[in-house]
Amino acid sequence: MSATTEKSTSDTPMSDPEFRDRLRELPPSAKLVATVLDGSSPLSQGQLAEESLLPDRTVRYALNRLEEEDLVESRYSFHDARKQVYFLAN
Template structure:
């Protein structure tokens, strides 16, 4: 009976894991940025740099890798058109 209880938990972990498949082989900085975006709905590059304690150049590289994998979507900010707002799409 305990084995049947363990199987649904394993199945749910596999389903959850599939969501992160596009970024599994990415650098740690990209994974960190993705995880922060998972907790926060939308953030700018400067907010991500402040939250992750990564240099802005590293955050920019991580975001470009995530965008290439279609894991992140970006749009212009309505309050400041010079900034882009990033959202996790996976």
């Protein structure tokens, strides 16, 4: 097992210094949403609200800010095509 072929659990976007520098300038709600997504993703907006204990409106604002900075990406859910799920950009 070489370190170059195995992906470490610390190789998440949150461990990237550039990612963290861009995140540092964002509001606390965006930082919390990013932290929740780092722990378990992809998640829907409703799931993010539930996990972060933030109101839906605040989660939407945080996701918009994260998307503006290209820190979060989204796709349609495989389980429910009416919903989008979010995950940290690599």
